[in-house]
Amino acid sequence: MRKILPLFLLLACSVANAQQKSPDLFPQKVKVLKRFLDKYHYQPRIWNDSASALLYRHWIEILDDDKLLFTQKDMVALSAYQYKLDDELQGNGWGFFNLSVSLYQAKLKKADSLISQVLAKPIDLTRSDAVSWPFAAYAANDQELALRWQQFLKWQVLGTIVDDMVSAKRELPPTLPTDFSTLETAARQKRKKAQLNQIRNLLKTPAELLQSMQDDYLNAISWSYDPHSSYMDLSEKKEWDAATSASEFSAGLDLSVNEKEEVVISFLQPGGSAWRSGQLHTGDVLVKVKTGAKEKTVEEMSAEELENLLSGDSEADLEVTVRTASGEIKTVKLHKEKISDDESIVKSYVLHGQKNIGYISLPGFYSREEEGQTDAQYDGCANDVSKEIVKLKKDNIDGLILDLRYNGGGSMWEGMQLAGIFIDIGPIASLKDRDGKVHFLKDPNHGTVYDGPLMVLVNGASASASEFVSAALQDYNRALIVGGTTYGKGTAQVVLPMDTGTISKNGNYTDFVKVTENKFYRVNGSTTQWKGVEPDIVLPDIYAGDSYKEKSNASALQPDNSKEGIYRPLPALPVAQLKASARQRISGDEYFTNIESVGEWITKYKTGRTVPLQWNSYVAYYKNTMSMFDKLSDEKEKTLISVTNNNFDQQQVNQSTEQSKMINATYLKHISADHTVAEAYKIMLDWTK
Numbered sequence: 001m002r003k004i005l006p007l008f009l010l011l012a013c014s015v016a017n018a019q020q021k022s023p024d025l026f027p028q029k030v031k032v033l034k035r036f037l038d039k040y041h042y043q044p045r046i047w048n049d050s051a052s053a054l055l056y057r058h059w060i061e062i063l064d065d066d067k068l069l070f071t072q073k074d075m076v077a078l079s080a081y082q083y084k085l086d087d088e089l090q091g092n093g094w095g096f097f098n099l100s101v102s103l104y105q106a107k108l109k110k111a112d113s114l115i116s117q118v119l120a121k122p123i124d125l126t127r128s129d130a131v132s133w134p135f136a137a138y139a140a141n142d143q144e145l146a147l148r149w150q151q152f153l154k155w156q157v158l159g160t161i162v163d164d165m166v167s168a169k170r171e172l173p174p175t176l177p178t179d180f181s182t183l184e185t186a187a188r189q190k191r192k193k194a195q196l197n198q199i200r201n202l203l204k205t206p207a208e209l210l211q212s213m214q215d216d217y218l219n220a221i222s223w224s225y226d227p228h229s230s231y232m233d234l235s236e237k238k239e240w241d242a243a244t245s246a247s248e249f250s251a252g253l254d255l256s257v258n259e260k261e262e263v264v265i266s267f268l269q270p271g272g273s274a275w276r277s278g279q280l281h282t283g284d285v286l287v288k289v290k291t292g293a294k295e296k297t298v299e300e301m302s303a304e305e306l307e308n309l310l311s312g313d314s315e316a317d318l319e320v321t322v323r324t325a326s327g328e329i330k331t332v333k334l335h336k337e338k339i340s341d342d343e344s345i346v347k348s349y350v351l352h353g354q355k356n357i358g359y360i361s362l363p364g365f366y367s368r369e370e371e372g373q374t375d376a377q378y379d380g381c382a383n384d385v386s387k388e389i390v391k392l393k394k395d396n397i398d399g400l401i402l403d404l405r406y407n408g409g410g411s412m413w414e415g416m417q418l419a420g421i422f423i424d425i426g427p428i429a430s431l432k433d434r435d436g437k438v439h440f441l442k443d444p445n446h447g448t449v450y451d452g453p454l455m456v457l458v459n460g461a462s463a464s465a466s467e468f469v470s471a472a473l474q475d476y477n478r479a480l481i482v483g484g485t486t487y488g489k490g491t492a493q494v495v496l497p498m499d500t501g502t503i504s505k506n507g508n509y510t511d512f513v514k515v516t517e518n519k520f521y522r523v524n525g526s527t528t529q530w531k532g533v534e535p536d537i538v539l540p541d542i543y544a545g546d547s548y549k550e551k552s553n554a555s556a557l558q559p560d561n562s563k564e565g566i567y568r569p570l571p572a573l574p575v576a577q578l579k580a581s582a583r584q585r586i587s588g589d590e591y592f593t594n595i596e597s598v599g600e601w602i603t604k605y606k607t608g609r610t611v612p613l614q615w616n617s618y619v620a621y622y623k624n625t626m627s628m629f630d631k632l633s634d635e636k637e638k639t640l641i642s643v644t645n646n647n648f649d650q651q652q653v654n655q656s657t658e659q660s661k662m663i664n665a666t667y668l669k670h671i672s673a674d675h676t677v678a679e680a681y682k683i684m685l686d687w688t689k
Helices: 007-020 026-040 049-064 072-079 085-089 096-118 142-167 180-203 206-225 234-241 273-277 303-310 381-393 412-422 465-475 575-587 590-607 615-633 647-654 658-672 675-688
Strands: 130-133 230-233 253-257 263-268 285-291 294-297 317-323 329-335 348-352 357-361 399-403 427-432 438-442 454-458 480-483 491-497 511-522 609-612 642-645
Touching: 026 085, 026 206, 026 511, 049 072, 049 085, 049 096, 049 206, 072 096, 085 096, 096 142, 096 180, 096 206, 130 142, 142 180, 142 615, 180 206, 206 230, 206 511, 230 234, 234 511, 253 303, 263 273, 263 285, 273 329, 273 658, 285 303, 303 317, 329 658, 348 381, 357 381, 357 675, 381 399, 381 412, 381 647, 399 675, 412 427, 412 465, 427 465, 454 465, 454 675, 465 480, 465 511, 480 675, 575 675, 590 609, 590 615, 590 675, 609 615, 642 647, 642 658, 647 658
Parallel strands: 357 399, 399 454, 454 480
Antiparallel strands: 130 609, 230 511, 253 263, 285 294, 285 317, 317 329, 348 357, 348 642, 427 438, 427 511, 491 511
């Protein structure tokens, strides 16, 4: 597992860098970053009062998005700089960052004290109480802030008690459990340890705190240009470049930290256990990990312990519990294993019924390029998909479903290659640079691997290269696009040394920037940026809300159009008829109806909710919340469609280890119970008839 871990866990590794980065040098580094972004970014930010306010709001969100640190008095002091940050970036003054650092440090220390005070004694469940979450405004004063912490921690303790009881498979009674005192003491101590560890890991030494805040501020400035530009120090750049070791046992996932300091899945190793499970996705928040009888929350573990659990020098079974972007709590069984470079990463399956339909899931784009190779020598997911199609043809498939749901993108070259598998000849998309020059990207290989009926499944978590492929196939009428409107990322990034003109003689750069250098456009001249790819046939999608999409980012680049390519689309697909039949089935399907109702509930849930803080009312609230997510999981164990390996792979499965057979059976079961795959099969049957 690549050691991409939360900033507060990485700080110990950054002491040497912190000593080299004097506070007096930091304003200069900020100016260098601005000049770099102004030189290389696709659409340089015009720094004025509006841009200053954008950066200010984002920085405040990074520091205290939960509104548990600052008071309104603090905000008055900070907001004096709201429209002055553009001047500071130009070298006119430097006060905001230093003020925010000192204030943030003081507030962390105060929070440490409040947490210790509140959790020093049992929580009071005798009086009516509730917390409105998220807090709409900052606390008026220190007294209100203390009350806010009391409510928040009471909620956390209550939630921990309930979670512990559910994990122990105990019923949740409407009245206090007979052993509530024991449960409350254990939960309170657990929350106290976790909360104080988080605060104290953030504080560390003044030098380490300063280092992390400097990096965060550089990232906030980069974000102001667009959400996909970011700053990297040398250690982060090495992690970005590092390939996962094939000699190490791993669960197949990498971690990073989001702006709320939550540990999230940042990468799924192609072919790894997490990848093959089909149930984990980038952006999922890691909640806890279980090995054997031991289960620990992420907050309770050190960096080393977490790394050892997810990787190491021996294989083991484990369970990871994550919280998805929709809020669903999901537990997934994984197996630590070695992944060899010659092992097949992409797997294909056959859906059986009236006809045989091929099915390939691609959770992410990847390449196996090595230093010195040219683009034409890349060997990655497109080549792997081609091999699987060859296998499926021997099973006499009548159609093919390519599943790009939850595919967050990756190699643009592989996206071109993958689209080219299905398109004979012609432009696939275009790139526009910051000077307005348009370059058309053509199918690198004439001819196709598969010419039969093709369907591409997408949803709101399909982004970047997956949108690139879906859009190209849709514009050529080569594939039927089914699912939810995609994420809306139509930009391409490159990682460069943070330098505005001079080249290091020895190549020893210490700072890097991932910068957006191009926008890509559909072959018809429109864009996926902001808008996404709209499916030909829409299926209810839990990620349909705008809050999950690119457009929810205040710094996202706006959509525009480019030149239309010269291309020859195939005859129009029978979308209207297929859509009508699918709509009729969906309208009477309980699962898809639940998807829509849960989606509406989640939108309201995320906007704001009142959480009761008495036992009986909280248990009722908890059960109601879980019942909404249960609507999506009640039928997960049901077999909706018959699925097998392709014949070639089945022979290998028959000769594999019992562990491999178990993993294969689990994935087959997952596909067979997938409502969207089952409906996709029915649409494909309608089409091929």
